[in-house]
Amino acid sequence: MNKKLIIALLTDGIYPLQLGGMQKHSYFLSKYLSQNNAIIHLYIPQVTTIQEVANTSNLNLENDCIKINLVPLPSVRKFPGHYLFESYLYSKNVYNILNNNTQPDLIYIQGFSGWHLLNRGTEPNWKSIPTIINFHGYNMFQLAPNIKSHFSYYFFRQAVLQNIKKSEYVISLGGKITSILQAIGVSKKIREIPIGIEKIWLKDSALLQPNLSILNFVFIGRYERLKGVEELNQVVCNIKEDFQLHFIGPIPENKQIKGLPKVKYYGAINDENRIKEILRGCDVLICPSWSEGMPTVILEAMASGCAIIATDVGAVSEQVDASNGILIQPGNKPELKAAIERMIALPAEQLLEMKKASIKRVEEKFLWDKVAELTISEIKKIIENRS
Known part of the structure; x- marks a missing residue:
């Protein structure tokens, strides 16, 4: 031995x-x-x-x-x-x-x-x-x-x-x-x-189906200036298409968007099973940070079958490319807006392929x-x- x-x-x-x-x-x-x-x-x-x-x-x-x-x-x-x-x-x-x-x-x-x-x-x-x-x-x-x-x-x-x-x-x-x-x-x-990331996060890609309803986006994280919440808030208020955005994390009330039914706040969630449940009901994770390492939340979302919109910072390009998402520049609100609108306009089958690619990449590398x-x-x- x-x-x-x-x-x-x-x-x-x-x-x-x-x-x-x-x-x-x-x-x-x-x-x-x-x-x-x-x-x-x-x-x-x-x-x-x-x-x-x-x-x-x-x-x-x-x-x-x-x-x-x-x-x-x-x-x-x-x-x-x-x-x-x-x-x-x-x-x-x-x-x-x-x-x-x-x-x-x-x-x-x-x-x-x-x-x-x-x-x-x-x-x-x-x-x-x-x-x-x-x-x-x-x-x-x-x-x-x-x-x-x-x-x-x-x-x-x-x-x-x-x-x-x-x-x-x-x-x-x-x-x-x-x-x-x-x-x-x-x-x-x-x-x-x-x-x-652990195997228990992996969703069976065979269970993924094309989304025929409105797209569900999700943001996970605490409020911190470098997480890009301000930029995301400004962009979301200017998108006319139908979608739903879920915020998971302790976002202070004065940093929350008021009077917009398409935005939902959950507050801090410590139960991983609950986070997994929400992620598996969403289509796209948004990670608009100014700087990052290799965010675990991106891996959790990928394993749950989400496509990704993220800033090209840190090691994010190891997780995300054109096969499973869109990379944008940090702090660039026009790029963020265009990426969200592109995801909304994407044919259901094409989005489904992105979601499957996320799961496959986690299985192969992470x-x-x-x-x-x-x-x-x-x-x-x-x-x-x-x-």
């Missing part, structure tokens, strides 16, 4: 205890890598007990497949740049616990969780252990939606650069993320690995079983290159 790899996974939270793309990714990495002959030493914030983590997350803690290390969270007053300072202090706490544990074969760093470790990477006890870092979206290197974001991005860029240049390898989700990393000079370090195998394969190559 092959020796099991020991992988230290450093992260700032884990789903469902913490919500977010990186936290959900950390959960599924732990789950599926541990099913692929790896032992995961998971470092997460100390917001509860290990037993509560086990009960809530349903992770396999038996036979030490996943060993959880709870890391104290620093308490920092809010001031300009407090998030970065807090992240560094958290990474220091991670390092102190990691330093007293069994040395792993590789250290997988999510975001800023390994910042202090990377600063100590020349020490003899760490020099022999390869590190790989994943910042997911690299939003701070993408187009900012306003001046405030533009200035905050500057400080984040410096911190991210410091981390990725000290890590031995860097993960790209593909698409424009790879171009960003190449532009900042880390080409030789890049390993392209997408995010994944199921967690395959993503985990690819991740393990890349990790083994990295370790072998060190031998």
Whole structure:
């Protein structure tokens, strides 16, 4: 039997205890890598007990497949740049616990969780252990939606650069993320690995039927300026054709469209089965973000049999092309309006082919079983290159 790899996974939270793309990714990495002959030493914030983590997350803690290390969270007053300072202090706490544990074969760093470790990477006890870092979206290197974001991005860029240049390898989700990393000079370090989705999301494409009624569009996400809700609101109010738009997520009342029957708000939904139900009743997901990594919501919509309208940012082009949707430029309201109108005017059979193409692409590239195998394969190559 092959020796099991020991992988230290450093992260700032884990789903469902913490919500977010990186936290959900950390959960599924732990789950599926541990099913692929790896032992995961998971470092997460100390917001509860290990037993509560086990009960809530349903992770396999038996036979030490996943060993959880709870890391104290620093308490920092809010001031300009407090998030970065807090992240560094958290990474220091991670390092102190990691330093007293069994040395792993590789250290997988999510975001800023390994910042202090990377600063100590020349020490003899760490020099022999390869590190790989994943910042997911690299939003701070993408187009900012306003001046405030533009200035905050500057400080984040410096911190991210410091981390990725000290890590031995860097993960790209593909698409424009790879171009960003190449532009900042880390080409030789890049390993392209997408995010994944579980098989339970897949809709049987044989059950898809041409839509003979009005088209149902859906937006999923919290309200945040870079998510493009303002642009979507303005465009929706100027489309005369019949359609229905469903908003899933905590959209503040003052950001909601009033008096338009074709728009429906559900608020925040934590039940994945309910989200799946709504998605399977919709035809097209709209994701008009100014910047993204590889949105899980796009994969969930694709797996549910939706065509996609999305901005060509981050790694979205790995998920969406002309076969299953329309890519537009961020912040471009005329393009967004034209894309929605084109979907409405599309012959039912052509839209059906787009929806089937979405399901097929998820099956071929984005199921967690395959993503985990690819991740393990890349990790083994990295370790072998060190031998």
